[in-house]
Amino acid sequence: MAALDSEVQSIKNRFGIIGNAQLLDHAVRVAMQVAPTDMTVLITGESGSGKESFSKIIHQLSPRKHGQFIAINCGSIPEGTIDSELFGHEKGSFTGAHEARKGYFEVTNGGTIFLDEIGEMPLATQARLLRVLENGEFIKVGSSKVLKTDVRVVGATNVNLLNKVEQGKFREDLYYRLSTVPIFVPPLRERGRDIELLFRKFATDFSEKYKVKPIALTDDAKELLLKYRFPGNIRQLKNIVEQISVLSPDQKEINAPALAMYLPKESTLPALYSGPGAHENISEREILYKVLFDMRKDVNDLKKLVLESLGNPAEAAQILKDNASLFESLRNEDPRPSNEMVLNINPVRTQETPAEQEEVQDVSHVAEDDSLSIVKKEKELIMRALRKNNNKRKYAARDLGISERTLYRKIKEYELEE
Numbered sequence: 001m002a003a004l005d006s007e008v009q010s011i012k013n014r015f016g017i018i019g020n021a022q023l024l025d026h027a028v029r030v031a032m033q034v035a036p037t038d039m040t041v042l043i044t045g046e047s048g049s050g051k052e053s054f055s056k057i058i059h060q061l062s063p064r065k066h067g068q069f070i071a072i073n074c075g076s077i078p079e080g081t082i083d084s085e086l087f088g089h090e091k092g093s094f095t096g097a098h099e100a101r102k103g104y105f106e107v108t109n110g111g112t113i114f115l116d117e118i119g120e121m122p123l124a125t126q127a128r129l130l131r132v133l134e135n136g137e138f139i140k141v142g143s144s145k146v147l148k149t150d151v152r153v154v155g156a157t158n159v160n161l162l163n164k165v166e167q168g169k170f171r172e173d174l175y176y177r178l179s180t181v182p183i184f185v186p187p188l189r190e191r192g193r194d195i196e197l198l199f200r201k202f203a204t205d206f207s208e209k210y211k212v213k214p215i216a217l218t219d220d221a222k223e224l225l226l227k228y229r230f231p232g233n234i235r236q237l238k239n240i241v242e243q244i245s246v247l248s249p250d251q252k253e254i255n256a257p258a259l260a261m262y263l264p265k266e267s268t269l270p271a272l273y274s275g276p277g278a279h280e281n282i283s284e285r286e287i288l289y290k291v292l293f294d295m296r297k298d299v300n301d302l303k304k305l306v307l308e309s310l311g312n313p314a315e316a317a318q319i320l321k322d323n324a325s326l327f328e329s330l331r332n333e334d335p336r337p338s339n340e341m342v343l344n345i346n347p348v349r350t351q352e353t354p355a356e357q358e359e360v361q362d363v364s365h366v367a368e369d370d371s372l373s374i375v376k377k378e379k380e381l382i383m384r385a386l387r388k389n390n391n392k393r394k395y396a397a398r399d400l401g402i403s404e405r406t407l408y409r410k411i412k413e414y415e416l417e418e
Contacts, residue, residue, distance in 0.1 A: 007032065011061075015053055018201050019194030023186035027054060034181045035061035040133060042118075042178045043156040045185030048235035051156040054183055055114040058154055067111030070104050075120035078393075078408045082125050084141050093142020105138055105149045118155040118178070119164055120405070126171045129153075133177050153178070188233040195225055195237065202238050206245035213252055215244055220256040228263055379414045382407070386416070 008028050012018070017028065034041055035058045043051045052071060059069045077085050084094075088103030104113060115121070121129070132138050133153060137146050155178045164170035188195060199217065207214035217225065230236050240262050244254060251258070385396040397407040411417055 011057060015057055015060075017050070017053055018197050019191055020197075021186060021191035021194050023184070024191060024194065027183050027185050028057065030181065030183050031057045032061060034058065034183075036063065038152055040152070040178055040180045041154045041183060042161075042181070043154065043183045043185060045156075045158065046187045046231075046233055047158045048233035049185045049187055050234055051158075051185050052114065052116065054185060055112070055154045055156065059112040059114075059152075062112070062152070064110065064112055064152060068108045069112050069114070070108050071114040071116060072104060073116045075117035075403075075405065079122045079405060080408065082122060083128065086125065087128060087138045087140055089141035090143045093140075097142070100140075103138075103140065105132060105151055106147065108151050109149050110151075112152045112154060114154045114156065116156045117158070119157040119159045119161055119170060123169070123171065126174050130171065130174045130177060133174075188230045188237060189228075192226070195230075196222060198234060198237055199225065199241055202241035203245065206242050210245055210249070212245055212249040215241075215248065215251065216253050217259065218253050218255045221254050221259040224256045224259055224263070378410070379416070382410055382414065383416060386411075 005025075008025055011028055011032060017024070031041075031054045041055075041058060043054050045051050055071065056069070059065060072086070074082065083089075084097075084101065084103065086103050086105055088101050088106055089097050091097055091100045115129075128138060132149065132151070136148055136150060138149060139146055161170050161175050161179075165172045165175055188198075196217075203215045206212075232239075243262055244259075248254065248258070381400065382396070385399045386393070389395040389399065393407055393411075394404055397404045400407065402410075
């Protein structure tokens with residue numbers, strides 16, 4: 001046992017893995033034991049926890065260490081090109097395919113492919129991957145010739161793949177084929193004093209890089225550091241240490257109040273959605289858009305409900321009139337604070353004016369136009385962002401605050417492709 005622990009420490013030193021947490025040592029131990037085999041491995045853990053380091057351990061300790069190692073982020077490749085990237089294509093197989101191209105599975109024959117964010121892989125590509133894992137066979141896009149490859153696949157994900165299986169977004173047979181040997185990389189907040197070790201390591205590195213004094217923490221700052229949840233894990237801790245090293249070059253010790261200035265406040269946003277897919281990556285802007293659209297839909301439903309449920313047109317007209325400011329604010333995507341969002345329902349008026357009758361007659365048309373305008377506005381925003389960035393989807397997606405994959409899907413949905 002002591003010899004095995006010594007070997008684990010040696011491997012951690014070799015691959016720059018810092019920490020003594022039991023969960024971390026267990027993950028390293030499993031990677032060491034599975035490396036000499038050809039078994040498929042699925043690495044799970046939160047984003048920024050260091051999953052790629054374990055894929056390198058598996059490759060370097062395997063008989064394939066002299067072969068090629070390629071790391072691919074499945075979430076960063078558009079759905080329309082991922083098959084070509086992984087399996088290659090023939091000349092003329094699709095628009096823009098001016099020449100034949102080898103895919104990663106052909107190029108990496110005899111080596112290892114690390115598929116990060118494998119949960120983002122489209123279903124059609126999952127079927128192709130399953131064939132590679134089971135038979136070592138694949139077909140290029142636009143070809144009918146079956147090719148052979150000898151590639152070891154190591155997958156990684158920061159989402160619950162079983163949930164995706166239940167949602168029909170991930171193949172069940174592929175899940176069980178991938179997770180022959182699962183490795184769980186613990187999040188930073190579950191690694192105890194490892195946080196201090198990593199802080200000191202990064203402080204030393206940035207001290208040498210920026211030619212400043214290495215920063216240290218007071219006891220109260222250490223306690224604050226250990227209590228912080230680090231949603232971004234090691235990547236976030238490294239960024240924080242770099243900020244402190246650059247912005248506080250003359251401070252030898254950092255106390256708790258000074259450290260608190262560099263720790264982002266915990267999110268206080270309410271949990272908007274807790275159903276399937278709740279733990280997938282969703283930008284704050286997408287969440288806000290969803291809230292605004294849902295609120296607008298609720299208002300339209302409310303208008304119709306008022307018309308349908310109240311037999312007296314004068315009463316309906318008065319309710320709509322009294323709440324005109326609320327409806328208008330939501331129509332302009334400027335929701336008021338919750339204490340203003342209270343319907344003003346006053347006693348029924350016995351008299352109705354011609355103006356009120358006219359307003360009641362026009363309400364149903366307004367509600368219908370409002371609901372349709374959501375799609376129009378989203379389509380217009382996408383078109384404007386594409387024009388502004390000369391149809392470069394990467395930069396258009398960044399301006400819109402959505403992922404490139406989401407933008408690609410919207411372009412297809414609204415038939416905006418040229």
